[in-house]
Every structure is written in C-alpha cells, then in structure tokens.
Amino acid sequence: MSETEALATFVEETSLSDVPEDVQQKAKEAITDLVGVAVYGSHHDVGERVASYVDATFSSGEATVLARGNASSPGAALANASFGHAVDYDDTFESIVIHPTSPVFSAALAAGERAGASGAAVLTAYVVGVDVAYRTGHSTYPEHYENGWHSTGTVGTFGAAAAAASVMGLSAERIRHAFGIAASGSSALKKNFGTMTKPLHSGHAAQMGVRAATLAAEGFTADPSVFEGKIGYGTAMTPGGTYDPDELTRELGETWAVMDIGYKPYPSGVITHAAMDALREIVVDNDLAPDDVEAVTVALDDAASEMLHHENPQTGLEAKFSIEFCLASVLRERDPGIHEFTDEYVTAPATREQTKKVTRAFEENLFGGNYANYAARVDVTTVGGEELSNEITYAPGSPNNPLSEERLRAKFDECARDVLSADDADAAYEAIADLESEGALERFVEAVSA
Numbered sequence: 001m002s003e004t005e006a007l008a009t010f011v012e013e014t015s016l017s018d019v020p021e022d023v024q025q026k027a028k029e030a031i032t033d034l035v036g037v038a039v040y041g042s043h044h045d046v047g048e049r050v051a052s053y054v055d056a057t058f059s060s061g062e063a064t065v066l067a068r069g070n071a072s073s074p075g076a077a078l079a080n081a082s083f084g085h086a087v088d089y090d091d092t093f094e095s096i097v098i099h100p101t102s103p104v105f106s107a108a109l110a111a112g113e114r115a116g117a118s119g120a121a122v123l124t125a126y127v128v129g130v131d132v133a134y135r136t137g138h139s140t141y142p143e144h145y146e147n148g149w150h151s152t153g154t155v156g157t158f159g160a161a162a163a164a165a166s167v168m169g170l171s172a173e174r175i176r177h178a179f180g181i182a183a184s185g186s187s188a189l190k191k192n193f194g195t196m197t198k199p200l201h202s203g204h205a206a207q208m209g210v211r212a213a214t215l216a217a218e219g220f221t222a223d224p225s226v227f228e229g230k231i232g233y234g235t236a237m238t239p240g241g242t243y244d245p246d247e248l249t250r251e252l253g254e255t256w257a258v259m260d261i262g263y264k265p266y267p268s269g270v271i272t273h274a275a276m277d278a279l280r281e282i283v284v285d286n287d288l289a290p291d292d293v294e295a296v297t298v299a300l301d302d303a304a305s306e307m308l309h310h311e312n313p314q315t316g317l318e319a320k321f322s323i324e325f326c327l328a329s330v331l332r333e334r335d336p337g338i339h340e341f342t343d344e345y346v347t348a349p350a351t352r353e354q355t356k357k358v359t360r361a362f363e364e365n366l367f368g369g370n371y372a373n374y375a376a377r378v379d380v381t382t383v384g385g386e387e388l389s390n391e392i393t394y395a396p397g398s399p400n401n402p403l404s405e406e407r408l409r410a411k412f413d414e415c416a417r418d419v420l421s422a423d424d425a426d427a428a429y430e431a432i433a434d435l436e437s438e439g440a441l442e443r444f445v446e447a448v449s450a
Contacts, residue, residue: 003248004227007132008175010252011162016124017435023256024436027127029408030091032432033263034084034101035066036412039428039448040338041086042067042079043216046196046317050082050203063110067419073110077160077210081106082203085152087338088320089267089415090202093260095397097145097270098137099152100159100261103205104129107160111210112167112441121442127168127258128208133159134257139227139247143238145190153188153201154237160209169212173224180222183214183233193269194310194318262398263408267341268320271304274392275323275376279330282380282388290331290350292382295357298323299377302362311360316341326444327378330356337414367393374398420448 001009016024032079041047042065058075065071084090084102091101106123111117117125136155137144145151161182166177185208188201208295216222227234227248234243266276275298282288300308310322319325319341329336329345331354345351367375374395380388394401398401403411409429416425424447431444 001375002225002228003245004176004179004225005172006249006252007162007165007227007267008172008179010343011128011132011166011175012170012172014124014128014253016120017132018253018336019127019256023115023127023258024123026261027123027130027258028432028435030258030261030263031105031123031126031435032412032429033408034090035104035428035432035448036415037067037087037089038080038084038106039425040089040415041083041199043419044083046086046199049196050079050086050200054079055410061114063113064247064445064449066448067450072211073114073209073214075151076113077110077206078201078203081111081160081206085199085202087267087341088199088269089264089338091261091263092136092270093137093257094400095260096134096137096141096392097151097291098133098155099202100130100133100156101126102168102202103152103156103209104133104159104163106206108163108167109220110206111164111213113435113445115168117167117441119435119437119444121167123226123435125163127256128166129159129163130261131252131257132162134260134291135248135252135354140237141240143240147239148190149237150188150190150193150201151199152185153205156202157182157186157207157208157212160206161212162209164210164213165216168217169262170213170217175213175221175446176224176226177220178212178216180224180226181220182208182216183226184222185212190306193307194313194321196317198317203288216254223340248332260399262395263403263411265336265396265403265407265411266326267335268326270395271374272323272326273380273397274374275300276326276330276336278376278378278390278392279285279327279380280334282378282390283330283334288380290354292384293331293357294379294383295333295359295381296327297359297361297379298327299361299363299379301367301375302364305360305362308360308383309353312355313346315343316346322360322448323360324355327358331357338418346424391416424448
C-alpha cells in the first residue's frame with residue numbers, strides 16, 4: 001500500500017473508539033487552549049481585518065466564526081484558524097516546528113458543522129488531522145522548513161484536509177483526491193514572519209483543507225498518489241533528496257501525534273520561551289527590578305537566528321520574533337502576556353530602555369544543533385556586578401516541560417474573557433471537556449457565538 005493510500009485509509013477507518021483515552025484527553029486540552037487564543041484573536045487587529053474580509057466574501061453560511069457570527073465552511077475555517085494564530089499564542093509540536101491545532105481544529109469544526117456532525121466526530125477528525133500534519137511535516141523535515149517554507153501553512157493544509165474529510169465521512173478513494181487537491185493549495189513562506197500574513201498561513205491551510213475535502217466529496221479529481229514519485233509532493237518539497245516516505249506511515253494508528261503537542265506560556269515564537277522562562281526564574285528568585293539589571297545575554301542555536309530577525313521591533317507582530325523584546329518584557333513584567341505584545345508597549349520608552357540591555361549570542365550547534373527542543377541559556381549581570389545564569393533545555397509547555405493545569409486555565413481565562421462573558425467562557429471550557437458527549441458541540445457553539 002502506498003503512503004498516500006495508507007494515510008487515506010487511516011483517515012477513513014479511524015473512529016473515536018480507536019483513540020486511547022489519554023490521547024482523547026490531550027486532544028481536548030489542545031482544543032481548549034486553541035479556542036481561548038482564537039477567541040482573543042478574533043478581536044485582535046489581525047482578527048478584525050480577516051473577519052471583515054470573510055464577512056465580505058463568505059458572509060452567509062452554516063459554520064461558526066468564533067465570537068463573530070457565521071460564514072460558509074471555508075470562510076469560517078479561514079477566519080478561525082487566522083484568529084488562532086493571530087497573536088502566535090497557539091500550540092506547537094515539540095519535535096518539529098508546526099502549529100497544528102489552529103488549522104486542523106478550525107477545519108474540523110467548520111466542515112463538521114456543515115455536515116451536521118457530532119462532537120465525537122469533530123474530536124476524531126481533529127486527532128487524525130493532527131496525525132497527518134505531523135507525519136507530512138516529519139517526512140520533509142528539516143529540508144522543507146530550512147528552504148523557507150512555513151510548515152504550519154504547508155503541511156497544515158494536509159492536516160486540515162484530513163480533518164475535514166474525516167468529519168465529512170469521505171471514502172479513502174476520495175480522501176486520496178482530497179490530498180492531491182490540498183497539495184496544490186499548500187503554501188506559506190517564512191519570509192512573512194512578523195507580519196499579518198504569518199497568521200494568515202494558518203487560515204489559508206484550514207480553508208484549503210476544507211476546500212479540498214469539499215471538492216473531493218463532489219467527485220473532483222487530483223492525482224491519487226500525490227506524495228509518491230519523482231514529481232510527487234515529498235520530492236518536490238525536498239530538492240536535496242531528503243524526503244522520507246516511511247515517516248508518513250511508521251506506527252500509523254499506534255502512536256499519536258497529539259501527544260507531541262506543547263502549549264505556549266507567552267504569545268511569541270516558541271523559540272523565545274525557554275529563554276523567557278530562564279530569565280523569569282532569575283528575576284523572581286533574586287527579586288530583581290528592571291533597574292537592578294545591567295545586561296542580559298541570551299544563547300540560542302544559530303539556526304534560530306533566521307526566525308528571530310527583529311532585533312529592534314517596531315510593532316507587536318515583529319516583537320513576537322524579537323528575542324530582545326521578549327526578554328525586555330520579562331524584565332518589566334516578569335510574566336508578560338497578550339497585553340504586552342502591542343505596538344504601544346513595544347515602542348514605549350520604558351520598554352526600549354530594557355530592550356537595549358539584551359544581547360544575542362547565537363552559537364552554531366549549541367545544545368546539539370537541534371533547535372526544535374528550543375533550549376536556551378541566559379546570563380544576567382546586575383548593577384552590583386553579580387553574575388547570574390540559568391539554562392532551560394526544553395521550552396516551557398512542551399511535553400518534556402509541561403505547564404501546570406492552573407497555568408493553562410489562567411491562560412484560557414485571560415484570552416477568552418477578554419472577549420466573552422465569564423459565563424460563556426466557562427461554558428465553552430466545560431463543553432470542550434465533554435466534547436464527545438451528545439449535545440456538547442451545540443453547547444460549545446452557543447457559548448462562542450457572537
């Protein structure tokens with residue numbers, strides 16, 4: 001069986017009863033994290049503009065746009081996934097640089113509502129979609145990513161297509177065509193990091209995934225073996241010849257990609273988080289005020305430098321990819337959140353004063369040369385001449401360095417209650433926790449509807 005056929009069969013045949021209980025619980029945890037972030041993102045500047053576009057072009061439909069009304073299923077997928085990535089606060093895999101839940105759940109929800117699916121079907125679709133995105137990503141990693149592609153937008157399209165196809169009940173034959181359609185719609189460039197187009201990558205992936213599944217359901221055709229061959233997706237995306245088709249099918253249905261997901265404690269690029277937590281520990285443990293710090297030096301693997309290309313950010317979006325700003329915000333706030341990553345805060349004189357104290361010291365092959373574990377070392381010099389150092393190997397929130405349940409709930413409340421009432425935020429939280437039960441999806445939709 002070819003890899004395309006194997007993936008399509010997996011998507012068609014997997015039901016919720018096939019998914020272990022701990023995987024189901026992790027999936028609901030990831031969906032909860034995404035929903036909080038996306039609800040906040042719906043009223044962020046990026047969300048406002050995407051919502052306006054969706055209202056103008058996809059305005060009537062049967063799918064929920066979080067805190068914004070309704071749209072067609074492709075439009076709702078575009079909106080919700082863009083909302084989810086608007087402030088770069090959504091989850092990531094630990095082993096590979098992909099934000100899976102934003103495009104995959106957005107596609108599962110939008111296609112599921114159109115199909116009249118149950119919460120259990122949406123949950124199943126999310127789990128298999130995450131698996132497909134993960135496997136597609138690993139089959140082309142790291143060459144695809146290093147060549148300048150943003151994997152959330154490229155391989156996320158396959159995950160979104162799988163999720164939509166699953167919740168719509170497509171046959172394996174039609175899912176293969178959906179993958180072929182998705183392959184020609186998968187695109188996103190890292191060059192756009194730090195701009196509004198980066199969160200649009202997630203929205204594009206979700207929209208293209210729903211489009212691919214919907215067209216395939218109508219009998220629209222594509223190459224049914226799109227991953228294979230000399231001009232297949234795998235080879236085309238890895239011109240250096242590093243495509244590994246075994247990554248698509250190894251232990252398929254036995255290991256679950258959802259378990260590799262980690263959550264962000266800060267609304268910035270995940271590559272900044274180990275450094276931010278390392279500095280946070282130094283500041284808290286030594287009770288340092290901003291004026292107590294003379295200088296901060298941060299060491300990261302040199303491979304991360306292409307992501308962190310805003311040494312002197314001018315906007316909140318650029319700040320998400322500025323290690324200098326991220327550490328300055330920790331000096332000022334200790335625990336910065338959504339309200340610090342704004343244009344006004346970034347350019348405030350008090351912030352600029354702290355940003356100037358931070359020096360980057362990227363080193364080749366630091367921490368073994370694998371920056372997917374996002375390790376960092378931070379050195380602080382105080383005004384009194386004391387030298388303080390801290391190193392964190394895994395990003396906080398990753399499976400190897402998990403966030404507490406309390407910290408995750410606080411993050412959800414911070415985001416969701418900025419837009420929803422406390423009662424509606426609580427209702428959405430509780431509905432997701434019970435998503436597989438009858439009526440839970442309807443309760444969720446009611447809670448997050450405008």
